[in-house]
Amino acid sequence: xxxxxxxxxxxxxxxxxxxxxxxxxxxxxxxxxxxxxxxxxxxxxxxxxxxxxxxxxxxxxxxxxxxxxxxxxxxxxxxxxxxxxxxxxxxxxxxxxxxxxxxxxxxxxxxxxxxxxxxxxxxxxxxxxxxxxxxxxxxxxxxxxxxxxxxxxxxxxxxxxxxxxxxxxxxxxxxxxxxxxxxxxxxxxxxxxxxxxxxxxxxxxxxxxxxxxxxxxxxxxxxxxxxxxxxxxxxxxxxxxxxxxxxxxxxxxxxxxxxxxxxxxxxxxxxxxxxxxxxxxxxxxxxxxxx
Amino acid sequence: xxxxxxxxxxxxxxxxxxxxxxxxxxxxxxxxxxxxxxxxxxxxxxxxxxxxxxxxxxxxxxxxxxxxxxxxxxxxxxxxxxxxxxxxxxxxxxxxxxxxxxxxxxxxxxxxxxxxxxxxxxxxxxxxxxxxxxxxxxxxxxxxxxxxxxxxxxxxxxxxxxxxxxxxxxxxxxxxxxxxxxxxxxxxxxxxxxxxxxxxxxxxxxxxxxxxxxxxxxxxxxxxxxxxxxxxxxxxxxxxxxxxxxxxxxxxxxxxxxxxxxxxxxxxxxxxxxxxxxxxxxxxxxxxxxxxxxxxxxxxxxxxxxxxxxxxxxxxxxxxxxxxxxxxxxxxxxxxxxxxxxxxxxxxxxxxxxxxxxxxxxxxxxxxxxxxxx
Numbered sequence: 001x002x003x004x005x006x007x008x009x010x011x012x013x014x015x016x017x018x019x020x021x022x023x024x025x026x027x028x029x030x031x032x033x034x035x036x037x038x039x040x041x042x043x044x045x046x047x048x049x050x051x052x053x054x055x056x057x058x059x060x061x062x063x064x065x066x067x068x069x070x071x072x073x074x075x076x077x078x079x080x081x082x083x084x085x086x087x088x089x090x091x092x093x094x095x096x097x098x099x100x101x102x103x104x105x106x107x108x109x110x111x112x113x114x115x116x117x118x119x120x121x122x123x124x125x126x127x128x129x130x131x132x133x134x135x136x137x138x139x140x141x142x143x144x145x146x147x148x149x150x151x152x153x154x155x156x157x158x159x160x161x162x163x164x165x166x167x168x169x170x171x172x173x174x175x176x177x178x179x180x181x182x183x184x185x186x187x188x189x190x191x192x193x194x195x196x197x198x199x200x201x202x203x204x205x206x207x208x209x210x211x212x213x214x215x216x217x218x219x220x221x222x223x224x225x226x227x228x229x230x231x232x233x234x235x236x237x238x239x240x241x242x243x244x245x246x247x248x249x250x251x252x253x254x255x256x257x258x259x260x261x262x263x264x265x266x267x268x269x270x271x272x273x274x275x276x277x278x279x280x281x282x283x284x285x286x287x288x289x290x291x
Numbered sequence: 292x293x294x295x296x297x298x299x300x301x302x303x304x305x306x307x308x309x310x311x312x313x314x315x316x317x318x319x320x321x322x323x324x325x326x327x328x329x330x331x332x333x334x335x336x337x338x339x340x341x342x343x344x345x346x347x348x349x350x351x352x353x354x355x356x357x358x359x360x361x362x363x364x365x366x367x368x369x370x371x372x373x374x375x376x377x378x379x380x381x382x383x384x385x386x387x388x389x390x391x392x393x394x395x396x397x398x399x400x401x402x403x404x405x406x407x408x409x410x411x412x413x414x415x416x417x418x419x420x421x422x423x424x425x426x427x428x429x430x431x432x433x434x435x436x437x438x439x440x441x442x443x444x445x446x447x448x449x450x451x452x453x454x455x456x457x458x459x460x461x462x463x464x465x466x467x468x469x470x471x472x473x474x475x476x477x478x479x480x481x482x483x484x485x486x487x488x489x490x491x492x493x494x495x496x497x498x499x500x501x502x503x504x505x506x507x508x509x510x511x512x513x514x515x516x517x518x519x520x521x522x523x524x525x526x527x528x529x530x531x532x533x534x535x536x537x538x539x540x541x542x543x544x545x546x547x548x549x550x551x552x553x554x555x556x557x558x559x560x561x562x563x564x565x566x567x568x569x570x571x572x573x574x575x576x577x578x579x580x581x582x583x584x585x586x587x588x589x590x591x592x593x594x595x596x597x598x599x600x601x602x603x604x605x606x607x608x609x610x611x612x613x614x615x616x617x618x619x620x621x622x623x624x625x626x627x628x629x630x631x632x633x634x635x636x637x638x639x640x641x642x643x644x645x646x647x648x649x650x651x652x653x654x655x656x657x658x659x660x661x662x663x664x665x
């Protein structure tokens with residue numbers, strides 16, 4: 001029996017080892033680092049207690065980035081959901097060129113985020129970009145898309161939404177295609193119009209898929225940083241900084257390894273807690289109302 | 292209620308398919324207002340397609356659909372004002388029982404007081420009166436089907452009530468009372484009812500007319516009585532009745548019709564059967580062969596030889612509750628007959644069976660033979 005058990009666990013070893021190397025070890029290392037004063041002038045694993053965490057509590061730039069992330073992620077994901085659902089509904093039923101549309105809608109998702117953000121940067125460019133050009137042509141004042149706080153946030157959200165709506169679209173379309181026809185036939189018989197059918201039949205039936213799609217996207221959006229880097233570099237000032245990008249500045253640019261460790265640990269814990277609560281709430285509000 | 296007409300309506304699901312392979316071959320049928328019809332036939336014979344064309348869920352490949360003379364072919368399901376109950380329970384999972392039943396009425400903008408009264412009446416009739424507040428998804432399959440049925444019944448102004456094997460998933464106990472309930476409702480409101488079923492008893496028990504279908508065609512339309520007494524084809528004879536109608540191969544010559552070397556008198560004299568010289572194999576034989584058809588209900592046991600009385604060998608006895616079905620053999624051909632239970636099982640395996648002349652129908656090539664004048 002004992003031999004058998006050992007024999008069986010041998011098969012788990014490769015998986016466990018990989019897990020340890022790519023997840024557990026970095027995590028443990030980060031925890032250890034966060035209690036050290038490791039930085040560019042003092043690259044040692046010393047022990048300074050909770051000093052990094054005390055410093056973090058007073059770091060307004062970090063907390064502002066966390067708050068900003070919550071708004072950015074929540075806002076973009078919500079808009080992505082609405083747009084993705086609309087697009088999915090458009091090509092769900094037999095429409096002309098259904099296949100072409102379906103592939104076309106997925107293109108943004110397949111583009112590398114950095115490349116895409118670079119393209120958008122050109123689009124939003126204040127003097128050369130087509131957006132301001134267009135605004136000028138219709139007689140509207142030009143907007144400082146990347147150098148003033150509000151417009152920069154809008155630009156950032158636009159890029160995120162443009163890139164990730166296809167993902168929502170894909171999940172929601174798959175969900176729609178998996179729905180059985182009968183409830184829709186019954187709704188037609190009962191005399192429900194398209195709007196009523198959507199809110200009373202389609203939307204409730206899609207609740208489980210919606211919850212999954214929203215949660216997956218929220219997890220992904222909580223890591224938002226590459227598009228920030230390319231598009232605004234967190235600017236103007238630090239007004240579009242997300243925690244991911246702020247961590248990059250502290251940890252990699254300024255080489256404050258110990259402090260960045262404590263920040264990332266806090267960021268991780270906060271996100272786990274927040275996302276868990278959010279998913280619970282989503283599941284409760286959407287799923288319990290349906291079968 | 293309305294009179295529903297199908298004019299030369301046919302449907303194929305695969306575009307460009309030859310007409311002989313269509314799910315529903317072009318047909319013309321009239322369903323009169325206020326009458327109850329059943330569509331019976333094996334799976335895949337086009338019953339559901341026909342129903343869905345009537346309700347507008349399927350748009351026919353050709354032909355026109357008329358409601359009270361008005362062309363409805365291109366109208367939406369909503370405009371047709373049809374109630375349809377499907378084979379499997381369809382409920383709106385996010386709603387309560389009450390909301391489910393009220394849904395068709397809300398869609399038609401009834402005022403809430405009228406909805407409330409109607410929903411309660413129907414729920415009471417279906418025995419769901421005390422469960423109105425429950426979420427519909429929590430109910431079991433039977434009760435869910437009751438809800439689907441209820442949604443079909445709340446609107447009493449419908450053009451027609453279409454039911455696609457609605458009792459398939461209902462348990463047998465409930466089936467009986469539900470069937471009675473549907474019949475009561477159809478007698479009370481006199482809607483045009485079209486009922487699709489596999490179960491001929493279900494059909495016979497409450498419809499005025501049956502349509503027997505096969506391979507997308509209507510084989511025969513008539514009252515249960517007509518279909519039972521004079522099936523126009525061997526197929527209908529097989530399909531309606533249990534056990535199905537007996538068909539015995541007989542021969543005909545100048546002097547009459549012969550079965551197992553003995554003269555057989557039939558209801559009417561069939562036209563001289565063609566027996567093609569090259570007749571060989573089942574298909575060819577079927578083309579012109581003369582058969583005598585008789586319902587097991589009409590075959591009698593005889594105590595003494597007489598006209599149309601044949602010696603038979605008893606092969607098996609099957610218990611059918613109040614009746615027994617005897618399987619016998621006459622000259623190598625099988626025949627079933629029904630015997631009242633109190634008659635007891637006859638002794639010995641050699642019997643005499645009488646085929647009453649009035650009930651023996653001639654079939655040529657699987658079709659009821661025409662009466663020859665003179």
